[in-house]
Amino acid sequence: xxxxxxxxxxxxxxxxxxxxxxxxxxxxxxxxxxxxxxxxxxxxxxxxxxxxxxxxxxxxxxxxxxxxxxxxxxxxxxxxxxxxxxxxxxxxxxxxxxxxxxxxxxxxxxxxxxxxxxxxxxxxxxxxxxxxxxxxxxxxxxxxxxxxxxxxxxxxxxxxxxxxxxxxxxxxxxxxxxxxxxxxxxxxxxxxxxxxxxxxxxxxxxxxxxxxxxxxxxxxxxxxxxxxxxxxxxxxxxxxxxxxxxxxxxxxxxxxxxxxxxxxxxxxxxxxxxxxxxxxxxxxxxxxxxxxxxxxxxxxxxxxxxxxxxxxxxxxxxxxxxxxxxxxxxxxxxxxxxxxxxxxxxxxxxxxxxxxxxxxxxxxxxxxxxxxxxxxxxxxx
Ligand code: NAD
Numbered sequence: 001x002x003x004x005x006x007x008x009x010x011x012x013x014x015x016x017x018x019x020x021x022x023x024x025x026x027x028x029x030x031x032x033x034x035x036x037x038x039x040x041x042x043x044x045x046x047x048x049x050x051x052x053x054x055x056x057x058x059x060x061x062x063x064x065x066x067x068x069x070x071x072x073x074x075x076x077x078x079x080x081x082x083x084x085x086x087x088x089x090x091x092x093x094x095x096x097x098x099x100x101x102x103x104x105x106x107x108x109x110x111x112x113x114x115x116x117x118x119x120x121x122x123x124x125x126x127x128x129x130x131x132x133x134x135x136x137x138x139x140x141x142x143x144x145x146x147x148x149x150x151x152x153x154x155x156x157x158x159x160x161x162x163x164x165x166x167x168x169x170x171x172x173x174x175x176x177x178x179x180x181x182x183x184x185x186x187x188x189x190x191x192x193x194x195x196x197x198x199x200x201x202x203x204x205x206x207x208x209x210x211x212x213x214x215x216x217x218x219x220x221x222x223x224x225x226x227x228x229x230x231x232x233x234x235x236x237x238x239x240x241x242x243x244x245x246x247x248x249x250x251x252x253x254x255x256x257x258x259x260x261x262x263x264x265x266x267x268x269x270x271x272x273x274x275x276x277x278x279x280x281x282x283x284x285x286x287x288x289x290x291x292x293x294x295x296x297x298x299x300x301x302x303x304x305x306x307x308x309x310x311x312x313x314x315x316x317x318x319x320x321x322x323x324x325x326x327x328x329x330x331x332x333x334x335x336x337x338x339x340x341x342x343x344x345x346x347x348x349x350x351x352x353x354x355x356x357x358x359x360x361x362x363x364x365x366x367x368x369x370x371x372x373x374x375x376x377x378x379x380x381x
Pocket of ligand 1: 048050074116117137139164165166212
């Protein structure tokens, strides 16, 4: 077995990432020079809540291939605040009623929907009909049917579609994918991911209402655990069974609190997902024939942290970049140059198929639900 010390491990990481970047014309600089691109795409954010204000707008200040050009908000008091803070001209400010007139605004290339989950479909479809490229936050929508409607609207209007899965362009995720591809520890046998937090009074109320959120912890955090297991396994699940636990039924009246799900993957990997609004979890464990790799934390904003059964820490020898900046630059490059889309609509739809199968299994007392996904939504970059 090849011995990798910490120095060579880091060199290999750098080579792996740089190689991947060259092979796929990948925009992810990871501290490397990613080349010239004159045009910057103008992005309009729809919904100026916690995530848009706390993460996406600041990330856009550092992006190379896109910038914050406009806003769409239902709260008039936010207009001036955002215009002043981000130097946004009045003509690029919209509300939910006049949003469709964004079609006439050439300064806006992309609409990024950061609204409560149940509003993603309506605004993605309106953006596509206005001729704008679309990014929708996760979960892509609240049902597979809504995902189909978004995908169709984007196809019919000839615009590109991405999901806000920031982990797909994170270097730690890329490294887990490399382990799956290059097999330094052999084939994957088992994957496990926990994703949850303890919801308190600070949680935005729509997250506890099914009509806005579509579900509870599973819709919010569970998609991360599902994604982790899929990129850990390097394949899609072929069957799934699930159980729900409610320890605070008076608080989680309308949505799920805690769910566990077991999956078998097309390559015979076994997987376990845990998600909760009443327990913390933020990890990915991948067991291979000759060892293991663990990320903990695995899907927060970073920096992430990882280690292997060989006693090495997974570290990246360059300045850390904002996850959302990497995500947005990768999407912008996809639109501008046709480079890979790291999180296409099919990936978001696949995850909703899995979510719906989990709810179905729970409703049927933990019955195993078969899945026929093929390679849907698997992006091998
Ligand atoms: P939030 O509650 O902080 O913001 C929601 C925004 O939608 C607010 O500006 C609010 O005014 C607006 N809104 C419009 N109509 C509304 C209505 N009827 N009810 C409630 N709000 C309404 O939520 P958030 O945390 O910013 O989440 C927004 C989306 O982003 C969700 O889909 C969420 O899953 C996603 N998100 C993704 C990440 C990630 O890491 N990718 C992180 C957080 C949130």
